[in-house]
Amino acid sequence: MSADLHHTAHDHAGHGHDDHDAHLHEESHGSYKSYFIGFGLSVILTAIPFWLVMTRTLTNQATALIIMAFAAVQMVVHMIFFLHMNRRAEGGWSIMALIFTIVIVGIALSGSLWVMYHMNANMMPTEDMSQMG
Numbered sequence: 001m002s003a004d005l006h007h008t009a010h011d012h013a014g015h016g017h018d019d020h021d022a023h024l025h026e027e028s029h030g031s032y033k034s035y036f037i038g039f040g041l042s043v044i045l046t047a048i049p050f051w052l053v054m055t056r057t058l059t060n061q062a063t064a065l066i067i068m069a070f071a072a073v074q075m076v077v078h079m080i081f082f083l084h085m086n087r088r089a090e091g092g093w094s095i096m097a098l099i100f101t102i103v104i105v106g107i108a109l110s111g112s113l114w115v116m117y118h119m120n121a122n123m124m125p126t127e128d129m130s131q132m133g
Contacts, residue, residue: 030084041081042074045073049066052067053067
């Protein structure tokens, strides 16, 4: 009889473990609440820069910096709420891939801006060049 009780308790403990795994599996795919939160944040993070551009309340440089900051925050919101990226997903490899991607995108963007700035500064015609022709 005690062997049957032990076996039943063991089966119940194992079943509880399966329920725990199922709960984690459902949580990793998101819920309606997390999708609505992500959608609301995305709308807000889009509406504010749109309003700044339409009303022209700030300088062009300040508006551009704010738009880039809001875009970066919105990318994080999308990755968390819609792509379900976290430290637990795929044993942490998705976060490592994200960090690598951020570094590469940062290098590409900063390099592109640096090249465009210097091309603009060095290739624009000066008064001396306009008098030569």
